[in-house]
Amino acid sequence: MTGTEIVDTILVALAALASVVGLATGKAPRLAAGASLVLVAVALLWGWVSDADHELDKTVTVLAAVVAVAGGGLVTTQVFSFVEDPERVTRAGSVLRGGAWIGALERLAVYVALVAGWAPGLAIVLAVKGLGRYPELRNHEDTGVAERFIIGTFTSVLWAVACAGVAVLAP
Numbered sequence: 001m002t003g004t005e006i007v008d009t010i011l012v013a014l015a016a017l018a019s020v021v022g023l024a025t026g027k028a029p030r031l032a033a034g035a036s037l038v039l040v041a042v043a044l045l046w047g048w049v050s051d052a053d054h055e056l057d058k059t060v061t062v063l064a065a066v067v068a069v070a071g072g073g074l075v076t077t078q079v080f081s082f083v084e085d086p087e088r089v090t091r092a093g094s095v096l097r098g099g100a101w102i103g104a105l106e107r108l109a110v111y112v113a114l115v116a117g118w119a120p121g122l123a124i125v126l127a128v129k130g131l132g133r134y135p136e137l138r139n140h141e142d143t144g145v146a147e148r149f150i151i152g153t154f155t156s157v158l159w160a161v162a163c164a165g166v167a168v169l170a171p
Contacts, residue, residue, distance in 0.1 A: 004050050005057065008043055008170045012063040015039035019071030030081075033074035036067060040162055047169030060170040061115060068111040068163035069104050076103060076155045083151060102129065103152060107160040114164035122157075129153065 015036045022032020106129055113121025133149055 004046075005170070008046055008050075008166075009057070009060055009063070011039050011043040011046065012060050012067065012166055012170070015043065015071060016063045016066040019067050019074060022074050023070045029074050030078055033071070033078045036071040037075060040067060040071070040166055043166045044162060044169060047166060050169075056115065056167060057170050061167045064163045064167040064170075065108065065111055065115075067166075068107045068160045071163070072107040072156050072159040073100060073104060075159050076152055079151060079155045080148070084148065099152065102132075103156045106153070107156050107163075110157055110160035111164050111167075114161060115167050126153070126157070 018032045018035040018039065022029050022036070106125055109125045110122055113119070113125065
């Protein structure tokens with residue numbers, strides 16, 4: 001293992017640790033999300049500028065999957081805290097039940113599809129999610145629910161894409 005590979009593995013391992021600890025404990029979620037975000041960004045840049053062959057490293061691939069699933073929940077929650085009124089969050093959460101589990105599965109599916117090089121998987125994941133939530137979004141008068149769905153989906157998917165980028169670009 002080269003020095004470049006070791007640095008990338010350490011960055012992704014630290015992001016996975018911050019994500020899992022932040023999600024499991026619920027303590028300092030903004031700090032855990034911020035740390036994960038910075039570590040993923042640095043790992044992405046590190047992989048992008050490296051001259052190494054970009055073959056999938058099994059350790060980084062698994063760790064990046066953990067960061068995609070666990071860290072994505074933290075990051076999405078923090079984005080919601082910046083853009084939503086706390087009162088509307090409660091109402092939207094009661095309509096869009098199971099959002100955390102759906103988001104975790106969505107991020108995992110997007111991550112796996114991209115790492116496997118199967119781009120149609122992205123379309124399938126988003127279509128299934130949209131069709132599955134359509135009745136709830138259509139029948140609810142509060143536009144905050146639809147906004148929460150869109151913001152959560154975009155944040156979740158972008159996070160999974162960034163984590164897949166780390167796995168693909170890892171030296």
